[in-house]
Structure formats: structure tokens, C-alpha cells
Amino acid sequence: xxxxxxxxxxxxxxxxxxxKLLSSLADLExxxxxxxxxxxxxxxxxxxxxxxxxxxxxxxxxxxxERTRAxxxxxxxxxxxxxxxxxxSSDGTQKRSFAEAMQDEMRERDKLAGLQRxxxxxxxxxxxxxxxxHEYEDLDAQLDxxxxxxxxxxxxxxxxxxALEQQVAAARSVHQxxxxxxxxxxxxxxxxxxxxxxxxxxxSKLKDAIYWATALAMLAGGRSAxxxxxxxxxxxxxxxxxxxxEYNEAKMKSSQVKFLERSKLAREIPQRRxxxxxxxxxxxxxxxxxTETQSQFSTERKAAxxxxxxxxxxxxxxxxxxxxxxxxxxxxxxxxFEEIIAKVNNGEYNLDQDDDEAQGMEDAPPSxxxxxxxxxxxxxxxxxxxMSLGGGDIxxxxxxxxxxxxxxxxxxSSRASASPSLDTTFLQHDPYGxxxxxxxxxxxxxMSASTSMSRSNTIDSGYWRVSNTSSPSSSSRRxxxxxxxxx
Numbered sequence: 001x002x003x004x005x006x007x008x009x010x011x012x013x014x015x016x017x018x019x020k021l022l023s024s025l026a027d028l029e030x031x032x033x034x035x036x037x038x039x040x041x042x043x044x045x046x047x048x049x050x051x052x053x054x055x056x057x058x059x060x061x062x063x064x065x066e067r068t069r070a071x072x073x074x075x076x077x078x079x080x081x082x083x084x085x086x087x088x089s090s091d092g093t094q095k096r097s098f099a100e101a102m103q104d105e106m107r108e109r110d111k112l113a114g115l116q117r118x119x120x121x122x123x124x125x126x127x128x129x130x131x132x133x134h135e136y137e138d139l140d141a142q143l144d145x146x147x148x149x150x151x152x153x154x155x156x157x158x159x160x161x162x163a164l165e166q167q168v169a170a171a172r173s174v175h176q177x178x179x180x181x182x183x184x185x186x187x188x189x190x191x192x193x194x195x196x197x198x199x200x201x202x203x204s205k206l207k208d209a210i211y212w213a214t215a216l217a218m219l220a221g222g223r224s225a226x227x228x229x230x231x232x233x234x235x236x237x238x239x240x241x242x243x244x245x246e247y248n249e250a251k252m253k254s255s256q257v258k259f260l261e262r263s264k265l266a267r268e269i270p271q272r273r274x275x276x277x278x279x280x281x282x283x284x285x286x287x288x289x290x291t292e293t294q295s296q297f298s299t300e301r302k303a304a305x306x307x308x309x310x311x312x313x314x315x316x317x318x319x320x321x322x323x324x325x326x327x328x329x330x331x332x333x334x335x336x337f338e339e340i341i342a343k344v345n346n347g348e349y350n351l352d353q354d355d356d357e358a359q360g361m362e363d364a365p366p367s368x369x370x371x372x373x374x375x376x377x378x379x380x381x382x383x384x385x386x387m388s389l390g391g392g393d394i395x396x397x398x399x400x401x402x403x404x405x406x407x408x409x410x411x412x413s414s415r416a417s418a419s420p421s422l423d424t425t426f427l428q429h430d431p432y433g434x435x436x437x438x439x440x441x442x443x444x445x446x447m448s449a450s451t452s453m454s455r456s457n458t459i460d461s462g463y464w465r466v467s468n469t470s471s472p473s474s475s476s477r478r479x480x481x482x483x484x485x486x487x
Contacts, residue, residue, distance in 0.1 A: 010150050011340045018337055022141045028139065031132040037144035038126050045119040052112040059105035066098040144326075147333045158336055164329040171325045175318040182311040184253055189304040191250035192257070194299040195243045203290045207213065208232040208264065210287060212273075213280045226272070233270050233283075240266040247297065256307060257300055263289050 011018075119220050155161045209232035212225045251257040265286050272279050 028136040031136045063101040066101045168325045171322040178318045182315045185308045188250045188254040192301040195246035198243035205236035237269040
């Protein structure tokens with residue numbers, strides 16, 4: 001069957017599934033757009049709710065102040081006679097201010113309640129839309145898998161589909177590379193943020209140590225100040241070392257991060273010596289050094305943030321290009337699908353006739369018959385019985401010497417005649433046990449190889465006979481080893 005007709009056969013077999021997938025996707029086509037819209041609405045409502053809550057808080061504070069002012073005016077007017085005359089003119093103004101503040105607060109609270117109801121309603125709608133989007137994505141993945149099954153690789157007669165398939169593969173490769181770079185830069189940014197925060201904490205601990213060193217320089221604090229100074233320096237050393245480790249880890253992830261020279265505080269813990277009056281100055285120098293290191297951390301963190309933003313934009317563009325190419329490819333494959341279905345329905349492709357021709361051209365199955373068939377059990381039994389009693393010419397058996405040498409190993413030559421009608425029943429029994437054994441068991445092999453006896457040259461009507469003088473002597477026969485048996 002030719003390549004285009006083979007594709008046509010696969011398309012016909014999956015036509016019903018293809019139609020069902022397209023119908024289901026058409027029903028859920030608006031789900032992604034609805035999800036984007038409801039997400040934007042929720043985000044906007046959240047911002048409005050936060051803004052309204054801040055306004056309500058301010059208006060509530062203003063209302064509280066106006067109420068306090070009005071209450072104080074009334075309280076002083078009722079208590080002090082001289083205040084009553086002064087407050088009489090402003091009493092109405094205070095009450096109006098309080099009433100206006102109360103109205104503004106209630107108006108904003110009503111607005112906040114409406115925004116919260118709208119936000120709750122939007123959040124309740126999102127799970128249903130999200131479920132439809134997941135169903136749409138699952139169906140779209142199934143359609144891609146179906147198209148991959150039918151059109152994977154070169155498509156005979158449709159070079160445009162092959163070109164689009166290569167474009168999609170290239171766009172997917174670009175998107176994966178850009179996405180990997182984005183993840184790397186994001187991890188680098190997180191490490192730099194942690195390193196900057198840790199270095200800030202180390203600088204804070206160093207400032208605490210400088211504070212206690214200043215106290216000791218002014219002969220204040222005593223032993224307690226020395227302990228606190230040592231503890232602060234130890235913590236500052238540990239934090240500075242941790243910050244540099246995080247920075248170096250970020251540098252290992254991204255080559256854009258500049259080299260960092262180790263600070264003296266991260267290398268060793270500063271130790272106060274007996275009678276050292278310059279220790280305070282040494283700590284001040286370390287503080288200045290950490291300030292420069294912290295400034296470098298901040299610069300690298302800002303640069304990493306710019307790189308992440310750039311990579312994020314590139315990732316979105318690559319994803320958009322990939323989606324556009326995929327849509328174009330799926331549209332082309334859908335047209336090919338429908339075109340071939342139409343040709344099959346119109347009778348342009350006679351797939352049944354092609355199947356009959358293909359069946360007639362099939363090769364016959366290979367033969368597994370061996371050119372050297374295995375001997376039957378009766379032949380093996382006759383051979384083993386004959387060899388156990390002296391051997392002889394085995395040419396009368398089927399296959400001859402060469403056959404038995406191939407299948408049973410080299411067993412030597414024999415010259416006596418053999419009879420095909422010997423009794424073989426005693427060979428089926430193990431003389432040392434109660435279980436029957438096969439003619440090919442280890443016992444028969446040992447018997448044929450180890451038995452040494454004389455042979456008779458007397459031939460009588462095709463039967464061989466053994467004289468009394470040529471019978472094997474029981475004294476000269478070696479005992480046979482007991483064969484292994486599974487009991």
C-alpha cells in the first residue's frame with residue numbers, strides 16, 4: 001500500500017474520534033478567554049477593595065476625631081460657664097463636621113460592601129471556568145496526539161504540512177531553551193536576594209559589636225559588654241560567610257554574576273587582644289568593607305532582576321510564537337483530514353481493494369523445520385540399550401552415527417549389529433530408585449559412557465546374541481553413580 005493511502009486508512013479509522021474531538025473543542029472554545037477575563041476582573045476588584053478599605057480606615061479615624069471634638073465641646077460647655085459662651089457659636093459647626101464625616105464613612109463602607117460582593121461572585125465563577133479550561137486543554141492535547149499519530153514524519157503529497165511541522169519543532173526548541181534560561185535566572189535572582197538580606201543582617205550584627213566596642217572604649221559595660229561584643233562578632237562572621245556562599249552559588253548558576261572578593265569578616269572572626277586600643281577602629285573598617293560588599297550585592301540583584309524581566313518577556317514571545325505555529329499546523333492537518341475523508345467518501349481511495357492486493361503479496365511464513373529432526377524416544381532407547389550391552393553398528397537407526405554424535409556428543413564407534421525390536425522397558429526404570437526416568441536422563445548417559453564389556457560377533461537373523469563368555473562380569477563392572485533426582 002502506498003504512503004498516501006496508508007495515511008488515508010489511518011484517517012478513516014480515526015474519523016469518528018476526530019469529529020468528536022472537534023465538536024467538544026468547539027463547545028469549550030470560549031473557556032480560555034473567559035478565564036482571562038474573570039482573572040482580570042478579580043485582580044481589578046481586589047485592587048479596588050484594598051483601596052476602599054484604606055479609605056474606610058481613614059474616614060473612620062476622621063469620624064472618631066470629629067466625634068471626640070464635638071463631645072469635648074459639649075462637655076466643656078456644660079462644665080465651665082466661660083466655655084459655654086465661647087462654644088455656642090462653634091457648636092453647630094462641630095456637629096455638621098461630625099455628620100459629614102459620618103456620611104462619608106458610611107458611603108465608603110457601602111461601596112466597600114458592594115465591591116466585596118462583586119469580588120465574592122467573581123471568585124465563585126472562576127472554579128467552573130477553570131474546570132472547563134482544563135477540559136479544553138485535555139481535549140486539545142488529545143487532538144495533538146491524534147494528529148501526531150497520523151502525520152508524524154513526512155506526509156506524502158503534503159509538503160506544506162511537513163514545513164509547518166518543522167517550524168513547530170523549531171519554535172518548541174526555542175521556547176524550551178528560553179524557558180530554561182528564565183528558570184536559571186529566576187533561581188539566580190532568588191539566591192542574590194537571600195544573599196543581600198543575609199549580608200544586611202551580618203552588617204547589623206557588626207554594628208552591634210561596634211556599639212559594645214565603643215562602650216568598652218569608654219570603660220563602660222565591663223565583662224558583660226565583652227561577652228555581648230564577642231557574641232555579636234561571632235554571629236556577624238557566620239552570617240557574612242553564609243551570604244558569600246549564597247552569592248557564589250548564584251554565580252555558579254549564572255555567568256553574568258560578577259566575581260566577589262571575600263571579606264575579612266567572612267574569613268575570620270575578629271578577636272580583641274589584651275590592651276588593644278585600635279580594635280574599635282578595626283571593626284569600623286570591617287563595617288565599611290561590608291558596606292561595599294552589600295552595595296555589590298544590591299547591584300547584582302538589580303541586574304539579575306533586569307535579566308529575569310527580559311527573559312520573561314522572551315519566554316512569553318516564544319510561547320506566543322509556538323502557539324501560533326501550532327494553530328496553523330493544526331488547521332492545515334484538519335484540512336488534510338477532511339480532504340482525505342471526502343476523497344474516501346467519493347470513492348477516490350479504494351482501501352478494501354488495496355488490502356486484498358496487499359494480502360496476496362504477503363510472503364509465506366518462514367519454515368522452522370530442522371534439517372536434522374530429533375530422534376524418537378524409541379530410537380533413543382534402542383540406541384542406549386544397545387550401547388549399554390556392548391555397542392555395535394548403529395547405521396540401522398534413523399540418522400546414523402553423525403546424527404547421534406551431533407545430538408548426544410561423541411560416543412565412539414561400534415561394530416556389532418543391532419536389532420530394532422529389543423525390549424526397552426528396563427531402560428525406563430532407575431535401578432537405584434522407584435521413579436521412572438527418561439532415556440535422556442543422566443543415568444543413561446553415564447551407563448553408555450562408563451560400561452565396558454566384550455562384544456559378540458555372532459549374528460543370527462538380524463538379532464544379536466551375547467555368549468556366556470562375553471557377558472559382562474559383575475566383578476569387573478564398576479558401580480554406577482547414583483543420578484540426581486528431584487524427590
